Amino acid sequence: MAFGASGGMRYTARDLANRALRRNTSQQEIQLMVLTPDFDSRPVISFQHVWKTYPTGTEALRDINLVVPEGDFLFLVGPSGAGKSTLVRLLIREEKPTKGKIFVEGIELGRMKRRKLPYYRRKIGLVFQDFKLLPNLTVYENVAFALRVLGEPDRLVQSRAAEALDTVGLAGKEQTYPSNLSGGEQQRVAIARALVHAPRMIIADEPTGNLDPATAWEIMQLFLRINSRGATVVMATHNREIVDLLRRRVIAIDAGQIARDDRSGRYHDDVSKPQIRAQ
Amino acid sequence: MTVLAATMTMFRNLRFALNSAWQSFWRNLAVSLAAVLSITLILVLAGVNLLVGHALSQVLDGFREKVSVISINVADGTPLPSVYDFQQRLSTDRRVASVRFITKEQALANFTADPNNAVLAQQLDGNPLDAKLEVKVKALADVAAIDTVARQWSGVDPSNPTNYQGDFVNRMLQLSQWLGLAGVGLLAILVVVSVVIVMNTIRTAVYHRRKEIEVMKLVGATEWFVRGPFVIEGVMTGLIAASIALALLVIAYPPAVAQFRSDIAFIPLSYDPTFISSLARDLLLGGALLGALGSYIGVRRYVRL
Numbered sequence: 404m405a406f407g408a409s410g411g412m413r414y415t416a417r418d419l420a421n422r423a424l425r426r427n428t429s430q431q432e433i434q435l436m437v438l439t440p441d442f443d444s445r446p447v448i449s450f451q452h453v454w455k456t457y458p459t460g461t462e463a464l465r466d467i468n469l470v471v472p473e474g475d476f477l478f479l480v481g482p483s484g485a486g487k488s489t490l491v492r493l494l495i496r497e498e499k500p501t502k503g504k505i506f507v508e509g510i511e512l513g514r515m516k517r518r519k520l521p522y523y524r525r526k527i528g529l530v531f532q533d534f535k536l537l538p539n540l541t542v543y544e545n546v547a548f549a550l551r552v553l554g555e556p557d558r559l560v561q562s563r564a565a566e567a568l569d570t571v572g573l574a575g576k577e578q579t580y581p582s583n584l585s586g587g588e589q590q591r592v593a594i595a596r597a598l599v600h601a602p603r604m605i606i607a608d609e610p611t612g613n614l615d616p617a618t619a620w621e622i623m624q625l626f627l628r629i630n631s632r633g634a635t636v637v638m639a640t641h642n643r644e645i646v647d648l649l650r651r652r653v654i655a656i657d658a659g660q661i662a663r664d665d666r667s668g669r670y671h672d673d674v675s676k677p678q679i680r681a682q
Numbered sequence: 683m684t685v686l687a688a689t690m691t692m693f694r695n696l697r698f699a700l701n702s703a704w705q706s707f708w709r710n711l712a713v714s715l716a717a718v719l720s721i722t723l724i725l726v727l728a729g730v731n732l733l734v735g736h737a738l739s740q741v742l743d744g745f746r747e748k749v750s751v752i753s754i755n756v757a758d759g760t761p762l763p764s765v766y767d768f769q770q771r772l773s774t775d776r777r778v779a780s781v782r783f784i785t786k787e788q789a790l791a792n793f794t795a796d797p798n799n800a801v802l803a804q805q806l807d808g809n810p811l812d813a814k815l816e817v818k819v820k821a822l823a824d825v826a827a828i829d830t831v832a833r834q835w836s837g838v839d840p841s842n843p844t845n846y847q848g849d850f851v852n853r854m855l856q857l858s859q860w861l862g863l864a865g866v867g868l869l870a871i872l873v874v875v876s877v878v879i880v881m882n883t884i885r886t887a888v889y890h891r892r893k894e895i896e897v898m899k900l901v902g903a904t905e906w907f908v909r910g911p912f913v914i915e916g917v918m919t920g921l922i923a924a925s926i927a928l929a930l931l932v933i934a935y936p937p938a939v940a941q942f943r944s945d946i947a948f949i950p951l952s953y954d955p956t957f958i959s960s961l962a963r964d965l966l967l968g969g970a971l972l973g974a975l976g977s978y979i980g981v982r983r984y985v986r987l
Binding site (some may be wrong): 504523 | 894
C-alpha cells in the first residue's frame with residue numbers, strides 16, 4: 404500500500420473509522436481508535452527517498468518513503484537486521500541519511516546544525532529496550548534529569564517529575580535506585596523520563612523486549628495513554644501479540660525496504676508466511 | 683527568553699554542574715585520586731623546576747650586580763672639573779644607574795681597610811692608587827658600551843683604563859640565557875607530558891561514565907551542559923593536586939636550601955619566602971588549567987553529538 408510517498412494520500416479520521424468498522428473490530432479496539440487524534444493534520448515525520456549505507460558498505464535502508472501524521476501510533480516490525488533500528492537512529496539523528504531527506508516537524512534532520520540537535524532531542528521522548536537509566540541516580544533523580552538538562556527551575560522539576568511518576572504508577576518509589584526495581588518498573592521510570600518534558604513525539608525501540616507478556620501489556624497501556632493525549636508514537640517492536648491486538652498502523656521493514664504499510668495491521672500480513680517471523 | 687530568564691537558566695546549569703562535579707568526584711574516588719596523584723607529581727616537578735630556576739636566577743642576579751659595576755680609573759693630574767664634567771655626562775646617560783666618584787684618598791682608605799691587603803698596605807709608599815669613577819650600569823649588556831665611552835675619555839688612566847672584563851660578562855650573559863631557555867624547555871615538556879597524562883586519566887574516568895553522557899545527550903543536553911561537570915571536576919582535581927604539591931614544596935624548600943648551602947658554600951643560594959606566594963599562584967593556576975584542559979580533551983570524544 405503506497406500512500407503518502409508521493410504526497411497524494413493522507414490518513415483521515417473518517418477513513419480510519421470506516422476501516423475499523425468494516426472489520427469486525429472489538430469495542431476495545433474502536434475505543435482505542437477514537438482516542439487517536441487528528442489524522443487530517445500535517446505530517447510530523449516524513450521520509451523522502453531515504454537511503455542509509457554504513458561506512459562498512461552495509462545497505463541498511465533502501466529508498467524509504469514514509470509519512471507519519473500528528474497523533475499517529477505506528478509499529479515498525481520486521482526481522483532483526485531489517486533496518487528498524489537504523490530507522491529509529493535516523494529519527495533521533497544519531498545517524499544521518501546517506502541519500503534522501505527526513506523532515507520532522509518541518510525540520511530537515513540531515514541539514515540540521517550540530518548545535519541545534521539538543522533542542523531537537525528535547526522535542527522527542529525516547530524509550531529503549533535496555534531502559535538507559537542512570538544507576539547511580541534515584542528514580543526521582545532519573546526522571547528529574549531530563550528537566551535539569553533543560554535548566555528548568557526546581558519547583559517545576561519537582562512537580563513535573565512527581566506528576567510523571569504518578570502517571571506511570573511509580574509514586575512512592577521516588578527514592579529507590581533502579582537496581583532495586585523490576586524490569587517493568589525500570590521501563591516505567593524510563594517512560595516517565597521520556598514524557599516528563601511533554602514531548603510531542605515518543606520514539607520507542609523495543610520497549611517491551613526485556614519484559615514478560617503481562618508487564619509488556621502494562622507498558623503498552625502507558626504508551627496508548629500518552630498517544631491519546633496527542634503525542635505521536637513510533638515504536639519498533641518484535642512483540643507480535645501486542646501488534647496483533649492493538650491493530651494500529653504497522654510498517655513492516657524487510658531487507659532495508661518497506662515491505663508493507665497497513666493502517667490497522669497485524670505483525671504478519673499472512674500467517675502462512677512464517678519467514679517474516681521475528682528471529 | 684528574557685535576559686533574566688536566560689541568566690537564571692545559566693545559573694541553574696552552573697549549580698547543576700558544580701553539584702554533579704562534586705558528587706562524581708566522590709563517587710569515583712579511586713579514579714579521582716589517580717588523577718590527583720598524577721597531577722600532583724607533575725606539579726611537584728614543575729614546582730621544583732620553578733624553585734631551582736628562581737634560586738639560580740637569584741645567584742645570577744648576585745653576579746650580575748657585581749659585574750654591572752664598572753670602575754673607571756682616573757689618570758693622576760686630571761683636573762677635578764674635568765672629572766666632575768665626565769661624571770655628569772655619565773649620570774645623564776640613560777644606560778647608567780648611578781655614578782660615584784672615589785678620590786685617591788678614599789681609594790687608599792678602602793684598600794687599607796680590607797684586612798686581606800694588610801701586608802701589602804704596610805709596604806705602600808705614597809698613594810699608587812688611581813681615583814675612580816664607579817659606574818653602575820642598568821643592563822649587563824650595556825657595560826661594554828660604557829666601557830668604550832670611558833676609554834675614549836681624555837682623563838682616563840691610559841695604562842689601566844677600566845676593570846671591565848668583557849669575556850666574563852659575555853659568558854655570564856650567555857649562561858643566564860641558556861639556563862633560562864633550559865628552564866622554559868623543561869617546563870614546556872612537563873606541560874605536554876602532564877596534559878597527556880591528565881587527559882588519559884580523565885578519559886578513563888569519562889569512559890566509566892559514557893552511559894551517563896549518552897543519556898544526557900539523548901534527553902537533549904547541549905555539549906557544554908555535558909562537558910561542564912567534567913571540566914569543573916578537572917579544575918577541582920587540579921586545585922587539590924596543586925595544594926598538595928605546594929604543601930610538599932613549602933615543607934621541603936628551606937631544608938633543601940640549607941643542605942645545598944652546606945654542601946656547596948661558594949654558590950650564594952638563599953631561602954626566599956617571598957617566592958612562595960608567586961609559586962602558590964603559579965601552581966594553583968597551573969593545576970586548574972591542567973585539570974580543565976585534560977578534562978576538556980578527555981571528554982571531547984564522548985561529548986560530540
